[in-house]
Amino acid sequence: MTATLGAAAPPALQVTGLGKSFMGVAALSDVEFTLSTGTVLGLIGPNGSGKSTALDCVTGFVRPDSGQILLDGESIFGKAPHLIARAGLVRTFQTVKLYDQLTLDEHMSLSLRGLYKAGRSGASRRRSAERKRATSWLVEFGLEQLRSAPAGILSYGQKKLLALAAVLVTQPRIALLDEPLAGVNPRIIDLIRDAILQANTEGQTFLIIEHNVEFITSCCSEVVVLDAGKKLAAGPPSVIWDDPAVYEAFLGRKGDGHAG
Amino acid sequence: MDATYTWELLANGVVLGSSYALLAAGLAVIFGVLNVVNFAHGALYMLGAFAAYFFIPLTGYWIGILLTAATMAILGIVLQEGLLRRLPPDGAFSRSMLLTLGLAMIIQNGAIVLWGAGPRQLPEDSRPQGHLLLGDVIIPTGRAFIVVVAVATLGALYLLLNRTQVGRAMRGVSQNPTAALVVGISPERIGRLAMALGVGLAGIAGATLTPVFTVSPQMGITIVFKVFAIVVIGGLGSVPGAVIVAYLVGMLESFAGGYGSAMTQSISVFLFMIAIMLVRPQGLFSTEVRV
Amino acid sequence: MTAALHVHEPEETNDVMSRKSSSPLHKWLGGRHLGPLLPTAAAIALVPAVVTNDYFIDVANLALTFMVLGTAFNLLYGYVGMLSFAQVAFVGIGGYASSWLVTHTDLWQPVAFLAGGGVAALVAAVVGAVTVRLSEGAFAIITLSFTLLCAVVAAEWTGVTGGRQGIFGLPAPSLSLGPVDLVADTPRSYYYLLAGFTVLALWAMQRLVRSSAGTVMIAIRDNEPLAKAQGYATNNYKLAVFSFCAFVTGLTGALHVFRLTTIDPSIFDFYLMQVMLIIVILGGAGTFWPVAYSAVLFAVLPEMLRMADEARLIVYGALLVLGLLFLPQGVGGFLRARAMNRQLRDMRGGRS
Numbered sequence: 001m002t003a004t005l006g007a008a009a010p011p012a013l014q015v016t017g018l019g020k021s022f023m024g025v026a027a028l029s030d031v032e033f034t035l036s037t038g039t040v041l042g043l044i045g046p047n048g049s050g051k052s053t054a055l056d057c058v059t060g061f062v063r064p065d066s067g068q069i070l071l072d073g074e075s076i077f078g079k080a081p082h083l084i085a086r087a088g089l090v091r092t093f094q095t096v097k098l099y100d101q102l103t104l105d106e107h108m109s110l111s112l113r114g115l116y117k118a119g120r121s122g123a124s125r126r127r128s129a130e131r132k133r134a135t136s137w138l139v140e141f142g143l144e145q146l147r148s149a150p151a152g153i154l155s156y157g158q159k160k161l162l163a164l165a166a167v168l169v170t171q172p173r174i175a176l177l178d179e180p181l182a183g184v185n186p187r188i189i190d191l192i193r194d195a196i197l198q199a200n201t202e203g204q205t206f207l208i209i210e211h212n213v214e215f216i217t218s219c220c221s222e223v224v225v226l227d228a229g230k231k232l233a234a235g236p237p238s239v240i241w242d243d244p245a246v247y248e249a250f251l252g253r254k255g256d257g258h259a260g
Numbered sequence: 261m262d263a264t265y266t267w268e269l270l271a272n273g274v275v276l277g278s279s280y281a282l283l284a285a286g287l288a289v290i291f292g293v294l295n296v297v298n299f300a301h302g303a304l305y306m307l308g309a310f311a312a313y314f315f316i317p318l319t320g321y322w323i324g325i326l327l328t329a330a331t332m333a334i335l336g337i338v339l340q341e342g343l344l345r346r347l348p349p350d351g352a353f354s355r356s357m358l359l360t361l362g363l364a365m366i367i368q369n370g371a372i373v374l375w376g377a378g379p380r381q382l383p384e385d386s387r388p389q390g391h392l393l394l395g396d397v398i399i400p401t402g403r404a405f406i407v408v409v410a411v412a413t414l415g416a417l418y419l420l421l422n423r424t425q426v427g428r429a430m431r432g433v434s435q436n437p438t439a440a441l442v443v444g445i446s447p448e449r450i451g452r453l454a455m456a457l458g459v460g461l462a463g464i465a466g467a468t469l470t471p472v473f474t475v476s477p478q479m480g481i482t483i484v485f486k487v488f489a490i491v492v493i494g495g496l497g498s499v500p501g502a503v504i505v506a507y508l509v510g511m512l513e514s515f516a517g518g519y520g521s522a523m524t525q526s527i528s529v530f531l532f533m534i535a536i537m538l539v540r541p542q543g544l545f546s547t548e549v550r551v
Numbered sequence: 552m553t554a555a556l557h558v559h560e561p562e563e564t565n566d567v568m569s570r571k572s573s574s575p576l577h578k579w580l581g582g583r584h585l586g587p588l589l590p591t592a593a594a595i596a597l598v599p600a601v602v603t604n605d606y607f608i609d610v611a612n613l614a615l616t617f618m619v620l621g622t623a624f625n626l627l628y629g630y631v632g633m634l635s636f637a638q639v640a641f642v643g644i645g646g647y648a649s650s651w652l653v654t655h656t657d658l659w660q661p662v663a664f665l666a667g668g669g670v671a672a673l674v675a676a677v678v679g680a681v682t683v684r685l686s687e688g689a690f691a692i693i694t695l696s697f698t699l700l701c702a703v704v705a706a707e708w709t710g711v712t713g714g715r716q717g718i719f720g721l722p723a724p725s726l727s728l729g730p731v732d733l734v735a736d737t738p739r740s741y742y743y744l745l746a747g748f749t750v751l752a753l754w755a756m757q758r759l760v761r762s763s764a765g766t767v768m769i770a771i772r773d774n775e776p777l778a779k780a781q782g783y784a785t786n787n788y789k790l791a792v793f794s795f796c797a798f799v800t801g802l803t804g805a806l807h808v809f810r811l812t813t814i815d816p817s818i819f820d821f822y823l824m825q826v827m828l829i830i831v832i833l834g835g836a837g838t839f840w841p842v843a844y845s846a847v848l849f850a851v852l853p854e855m856l857r858m859a860d861e862a863r864l865i866v867y868g869a870l871l872v873l874g875l876l877f878l879p880q881g882v883g884g885f886l887r888a889r890a891m892n893r894q895l896r897d898m899r900g901g902r903s
Contacts, residue, residue: 061776086782093780099773101837102766110770113763114782149895166781297688299695346876353687354634358832359875365825365868369861481821485699488692496688523707530700533693534681541685 010073012037012174012205013058013089018067020050020057027053028064031231033224035174040196040206042220042237046249049226051209052094055178058207059091060084071173082114088173090115092180094209096159100152104143104162107151108134111166130169137165141191157188164192168199175199177208181215193219213240225249264396269514271394275403277510278410279465283487284494284502285417286461292434292497293454296344296356301462301487302480303367308332308463309479310375312470317386325409325467332463336455339363345451364480371477379474387471402472409468413461414503420457421499430454434497485526489533495543587840588757592750599742607854608738612810614850615742615749619803620823621830621846622756622839623796629836630760631792632772634687637678637694638800639824640701641671645801646808646818650718651711653809660724664805671801675794683789702819717815724809741810748806752799757839759795768792769837822864829867833874835883842883 013035020028028050035041043051056062058069060081069077076084085091099107112130138144141161146154151162160180167175180196181189193215200206200219210216216223217237225232225239227249233239240246283305290298298304308328316324343363347356388401421427429445430453469475490509494501509529516525536543598611620642627633649667652658658666682693705712712718723736724744735741759765770778771785778785808814826849834845853863878885 059780061779080784081776081779082782082784085780091780093776097774097777097780099770099777101769101773106766110766110778110783111781114778145898149898150891153895291688297691343872343876352879354628354632354691355875355879357634357688357691358828359872361825361828362868362871362875365864365871369864369868372861373859373865485696489696492689492692496686523703526700526703530696533696534678537685537689537693538681541689543689 009037010070011035012072013207014068014070014073015054015058016068018054018057018069019065020053020062021065026229028057028229031067031226031229033231033234035205035207037205038200038203039221040200040208040219042216042223043207043209043226044211044216044223044240045226045232048228049249050229051226052178053229054226055091055176055207055209058084059089059176085115089176090167090170090172090174091176092160092163092167092178094178094182096156096163098151098154098159098163101150103150104138104147104154105134107162107166108138108169111170115170115172134165134169137169140195141165157184160184161188161191164195168195168204171204174205174207177206177210179209179211181210181212189215216240267395267397270511271397271399271403273511273514274507275399275406275510276513277507278407279469279483280487280490280506280510281414281503282410282461282465282468283483284490284506285414285499286458286465287487287491288494288497288499288502289417289430289454289461290458291491292499293430294340294344294356294451295353296360297496298458299357299361300339300364300367301360301458302484303364303371304332304335304459304462304480305466305483306371306475306477306480307335307367308466309470309475310371310466311463312467313380313382313475316382316471321388321405321471325464328467329460329464333456333460335463336457336459337452339459340452340455344455345448368477368480375477377477379476381474382471400472406468406472409464413464417457417461417499426450426453486529489529491543493533493536493543498543501543588750588754591753591840591843595746595750598746599739605738608742610851610854612738612742612745614847615745616803616807616810617826617830617846617850618843619749619752620800621827621834621849622753622843623799623803624827625831625834625836625839625842626756626760626768626792627796629831629838629842630765630772631768631789632775633683633789633793634691635694635793636691636824637675637697638796638827639819639821640694640698641675641797641800642804642807642823643701643705643814643816643818644671644674645804646814647705647712647718648801649805650721650808650814653721654718661726664724664802664809667805668798668800668802671804672794672798675797676790679790679793683793684786698819698824702816705816705819713815715816717813719813719815721809721812721814723812724806735810745806745810748803752803753843756799760839764788772837822860825864825867825871829871829874831881832871833878833881835881835885835887838881838883838887840883841881841886845882 011034015034016032018028018031019026031050031054033041033043043054045051053062057064057067058076060076060079060083063078067077069075071084071087071089076087076089079087099110102110109131112134116130135144135147138147141158141164143154143158143162143165146158151159154162160183164177164180167177177196180192184192189212196206196208197219208220217240220237222235223237223239224234225246232249233243233246235243283301287298287301290296290301311328311331312324315327318324319327343359344356347359388405390401392399392401392404419427421431426445426449430450433447433450466479469479486509487506490505491502494503494505513525516528595615599608602608602611620638624635624638627635627638645667647667648670649663652663652666653660656663678694678697682690685693705717706715708714723734723741725732725734725736727733733740735744760768767778767783767788770781770783771788775785804818808818830846830849831842834842836842856863856866858866874881880888
């Protein structure tokens with residue numbers, strides 16, 4: 001593709017017309033959003049609005065009924081989740097997923113081996129650089145002492161930190177985080193938020209599902225609001241207050257229904 | 261093929277399908293509600309047959325069937341309370357499967373030790389006499405009763421699952437385990453009911469067979485293959501799916517009966533199961549949401 | 552806790568990324584993970600010297616067979632998390648394939664045996680291609696159906712399998728190495744054959760689970776969606792392990808069947824499968840050597856508890872149920888958890 005004056009590279013992630021129904025109920029209808037490189041996009045909305053479903057669709061864990069999903073201009077619609085991950089869409093899960101019997105070190109090295117572009121064919125120098133990065137993440141999150149312990153013994157907050165570290169250490173094209181702050185104490189919230197901000201200043205692109213309003217306003221450059229499977233609005237975080245429909249959906253009816 | 265023969269094959273298919281349907285429905289209920297693949301199902305079916313073998317000469321056909329159903333239902337509750345409930349709910353799925361397998365080993369071999377490996381048959385005077393005449397088709401009474409009992413039982417099951425609160429709760433649990441807690445019906449009660457139903461259905465299936473065929477400790481093993489295939493094809497947690505596929509298989513088996521050896525039949529069923537799994541891994545009627 | 556950013560010494564972790572440097576041969580053989588393999592091999596080698604009675608040598612032969620079968624099943628269920636009831640089928644397929652090849656062709660015997668394993672692996676690849684992606688319940692049921700199907704085929708396909716009679720009069724495995732003729736026609740000579748095979752098979756399987764592929768296997772077992780999210784083609788791994796275990800199992804089946812000099816459809820009976828299950832569950836699914844030793848126990852147990860087959864199976868069933876209720880991680884898992892707790896206490900107690 002020749003670069004002409006004014007031609008822009010395709011956005012990191014472009015989703016259009018995304019639709020998915022479960023047993024006749026539409027979890028998503030005609031959802032569209034764009035994620036530009038280097039931004040932190042917040043995917044917000046009340047419980048049950050389809051945020052996690054959208055994330056599942058984009059990362060290949062759920063096959064959408066309709067729509068177009070372009071990663072750097074190339075379609076990833078319907079691809080297998082491990083291929084999408086290798087293409088650069090690395091995610092965390094709302095219910096923190098870890099390998100109970102494997103050590104923290106093994107989590108980090110598995111993640112690197114599976115996802116990091118340098119990968120397994122790298123020279124030993126590259127591998128020792130990876131090891132250093134993995135170690136520095138564990139240190140930053142206060143997990144270094146437990147690096148040889150099985151992940152099953154970690155507290156909930158520590159598990160979330162480990163899951164996040166395993167994603168960020170691979171420096172993915174896009175990091176997709178599903179409620180990274182949910183259910184943890186303020187100290188860990190700070191650790192996570194600082195890590196996200198730090199990574200973002202270094203160029204990491206994020207798509208984050210969150211409810212924490214303070215986090216959204218301070219960290220997200222842009223938000224997309226979903227309600228009952230439809231896109232309600234998009235714009236800077238201030239849209240939560242500026243747009244009355246969004247305000248009502250987001251804060252007025254928050255807390256009804258089960259996890260989306 | 262003359263008309264009478266076709267009707268006979270049809271009738272035979274309905275009889276076969278009825279047995280399969282009772283068994284498959286029981287498996288589906290246990291899997292749907294408790295998320296347990298009950299590998300002891302064949303052994304429990306055999307126990308039901310033996311229970312009827314002992315009851316019917318004493319009490320006659322209908323009371324015998326009822327007593328067997330009640331006994332097996334109670335056994336189901338005992339198994340739930342004594343064994344299944346003791347497994348941690350978040351434990352590995354395979355644990356419950358293996359537990360029922362161990363149970364099957366105990367029941368199966370226990371039966372051989374207690375009653376010997378040979379087949380037995382109810383004495384002539386304990387068996388239902390005579391036959392029904394539907395047009396030109398002759399149906400021995402015992403076989404007709406299989407259908408009658410099955411239809412009645414499945415009808416009652418349908419009413420239970422769809423018209424009662426506890427039944428609806430059971431269906432709800434099968435689709436969303438946490439929902440049951442919201443409705444306010446104790447999960448223990450639902451679990452007990454599911455096992456009572458599941459084992460009871462298996463027992464009734466065995467009991468209705470006793471007056472018609474022979475009974476032996478091995479009878480559970482041979483039928484288990486087909487019933488599992490039926491439930492997998494129908495969708496592991498779906499009761500209506502299980503019943504529909506069961507009757508289909510019964511019909512197919514009846515009409516294909518003369519054609520092909522046991523080997524080709526088994527291969528066909530297996531290949532059919534694989535084919536369905538290729539196209540629709542969750543089964544034909546499953547409500548499972550697969551990721 | 553200090554924030555000293557020093558790179559953690561690799562030797563202090565059991566991390567996959569680090570490998571303590573040693574001689575290339577030592578590394579290739581498995582490095583410091585060789586562990587109990589050498590003492591076990593030594594013990595296996597010593598048995599013929601200690602045991603004089605031919606009958607008990609044959610029991611030892613069964614023990615060796617169980618060690619490999621149990622470990623292969625452990626790989627599938629304990630390390631990858633696939634509960635497959637098809638292992639018994641592969642024993643039989645390996646047995647029948649090699650028997651047919653030896654009695655109907657002039658194929659060099661060792662190749663016929665390997666082909667037994669190969670046929671089993673091929674069948675596994677075909678069945679597995681469709682089924683490894685299915686849910687646990689469906690997979691268990693289909694593999695069970697497959698075994699039952701094999702039993703029916705073996706009994707009915709009289710032309711190839713000899714029907715219900717099976718194939719009998721199988722010759723003793725023999726190998727001509729120049730002037731030397733090695734024939735395994737006595738229990739003792741068969742023991743040497745099986746011993747060599749067992750040590751080799753155990754070494755290979757241990758090498759696999761201790762490798763980085765082995766870590767991926769455990770990852771798939773513990774959390775398959777996460778493994779996918781980390782870029783691993785989990786179904787490919789599962790298929791590969793499924794086929795590999797089928798190969799080992801088929802080859803073991805061939806050796807087993809030639810020791811008995813006969814094969815018939817009863818090889819597909821549930822007995823073997825139930826034994827494999829109890830070996831792995833009580834030994835400790837996912838622990839390597841406790842399962843291998845548990846296999847020896849269950850080969851020897853029937854000799855110590857002389858009882859009818861059915862009574863024994865009732866005991867096994869009860870052991871299985873009790874084990875699942877009260878010691879689901881098995882003896883091996885219990886020991887490992889205890890060692891882990893000790894290690895954690897040391898870690899937390901002071902900076903090690």
